Amino acid sequence: MSKTYEPIPIPLKQWIRELRVRVLPFLVFIGVGVIVAFLWTDKVASPGMIGVVVADSSSVSSPDHGILINFHADPFDVVEEGQLLGQVMRQDSLLLDAQLNVIRSEIELIQQNREPVTGEQRTRMDLEDLKIEEINTRISLARTELEQRQAEADFRRVAELWERDLVAEQEYEMARTTLDLLSVQVQEYRELVGYLSERIEELEEFTGYHTRADRDPVLAAIKVQEQRMEALLAESAPIPVYAPMSGVISSVNLKTGEYARAGDQILHIESRDPSHIVGYFRQPFTIEPEAGMKVQVRTRKPGRAFFNSQIEQIGGHVQVMDGQLQRPGAMFESGLPVKVPITDTGDLRLTPGEIVDIVLRPQ
Numbered sequence: 001m002s003k004t005y006e007p008i009p010i011p012l013k014q015w016i017r018e019l020r021v022r023v024l025p026f027l028v029f030i031g032v033g034v035i036v037a038f039l040w041t042d043k044v045a046s047p048g049m050i051g052v053v054v055a056d057s058s059s060v061s062s063p064d065h066g067i068l069i070n071f072h073a074d075p076f077d078v079v080e081e082g083q084l085l086g087q088v089m090r091q092d093s094l095l096l097d098a099q100l101n102v103i104r105s106e107i108e109l110i111q112q113n114r115e116p117v118t119g120e121q122r123t124r125m126d127l128e129d130l131k132i133e134e135i136n137t138r139i140s141l142a143r144t145e146l147e148q149r150q151a152e153a154d155f156r157r158v159a160e161l162w163e164r165d166l167v168a169e170q171e172y173e174m175a176r177t178t179l180d181l182l183s184v185q186v187q188e189y190r191e192l193v194g195y196l197s198e199r200i201e202e203l204e205e206f207t208g209y210h211t212r213a214d215r216d217p218v219l220a221a222i223k224v225q226e227q228r229m230e231a232l233l234a235e236s237a238p239i240p241v242y243a244p245m246s247g248v249i250s251s252v253n254l255k256t257g258e259y260a261r262a263g264d265q266i267l268h269i270e271s272r273d274p275s276h277i278v279g280y281f282r283q284p285f286t287i288e289p290e291a292g293m294k295v296q297v298r299t300r301k302p303g304r305a306f307f308n309s310q311i312e313q314i315g316g317h318v319q320v321m322d323g324q325l326q327r328p329g330a331m332f333e334s335g336l337p338v339k340v341p342i343t344d345t346g347d348l349r350l351t352p353g354e355i356v357d358i359v360l361r362p363q
Contacts, residue, residue: 048287048295048360050325051279051340055352056271058244062260066090069153069238071256073267079243085267087238088260089149100139103229107132130203134196135226141189142229148182149238153257155179247271274342274350276312279358280321280335287360289314289338294361297340305348308361313339324355 062068071086073079155175162172247269254266277297281289291311298306315337326333340358342350350356 049279049281049335049338049358051277051297051356051358052322052325053274053342053350053352053354053356054276054278055274056245057247057250058269060085060241060244060266060269062088062254062262062264062266063239063241064088064090064262066239066260068254068256068258068260068266069149071241071254071266072156073249073252075249075252077249079247079249079269081243081246083243085241085243086256087240089238090236099232100142100229103225103232104136104139107135107225130196130200131226134193134200135229137189137192137196138229141186141193144182144185144189148179148186151175151179151182156256241266243269245269245271270352272352274352276342277309277340277356277358279311279338279340280319280325281338282333282335283318285336289336295340296359296361298357298359299348299350300355300357307343307345307348309340309343311338312341315339 066088069087069089073085079085155178158167158172158175161167162169248271250268250270252267254260254264260266279295281287289311291314293311294308295310296306296308298304318334318336320332320334
């Protein structure tokens with residue numbers, strides 16, 4: 001009679017130990033292998049190109065030699081296209097003042113050389129006196145406006161120092177009072193010029209001398225000096241400088257009060273909106289790039305967002321790539337530039353200057 005033995009039951013703890021020792025390592029190995037393969041294919045695969053997001057930019061240069069005035073923009077300030085950025089004072093105030101004094105002296109000489117007469121010529125002399133007074137007033141107005149512009153620059157400088165407690169309040173009040181007084185003088189001169197111009201126009205229309213000014217030697221001489229003064233003021237008037245585009249000021253090279261030569265860069269403006277992507281095919285070429293090739297643009301942000309596009313244009317020759325686009329340790333890496341438009345990005349936001357990876361898609 002054979003004996004039958006009942007199998008000895010294996011405790012649950014022993015089963016768990018066997019699974020942990022024999023089965024679990026194999027499952028972990030298989031799982032890690034699948035994950036690595038997925039990440040390598042979708043995330044770590046070497047891109048066909050590396051690129052950089054490009055946006056429009058513009059440099060604001062000085063239109064002529066002169067002193068910069070009213071330039072108060074700082075880096076990161078937002079400007080709009082057509083916004084007044086400042087002015088360029090082309091002529092030194094001392095030289096302009098000397099030239100105005102010369103014109104005033106010649107006007108006084110014309111006035112002293114006239115012979116007193118009576119009758120109709122007296123009316124003509126009254127007209128000449130009004131014209132001379134108008135020119136002298138306009139000269140005074142021009143000189144006062146020069147002083148006002150200088151006082152405005154001084155007041156802004158003192159105000160900035162006063163806000164930082166670097167100057168006494170008395171100096172701040174003195175600068176503001178000087179500016180206020182010059183502003184009042186400018187307004188009074190402008191009103192006086194307007195009044196004299198109206199009186200001259202009325203007198204010329206009443207007497208008919210406006211039709212005979214070219215035949216009157218004194219009026220003709222006064223007209224010559226008036227034209228000289230107008231040309232001088234036009235040449236010395238500040239040149240306004242406007243923002244050529246909307247964007248953010250990235251750098252300021254020259255500030256108010258500094259001298260700039262014609263063509264010197266004053267500041268640089270960059271747009272916040274990207275326009276396209278410039279990618280580089282590194283050498284040696286494994287694939288000859290062509291316009292129309294489909295590509296996938298991958299960002300380096302968390303999640304590796306991407307969008308599809310295509311090569312729009314190809315550069316004419318191989319270029320040395322920027323240092324930020326070169327491989328670590330490379331010094332003179334070159335590539336063929338291509339232009340990739342930014343299309344169908346959805347909610348993806350690209351920042352100008354951002355580095356992206358570009359992968360060629362199957363055609």
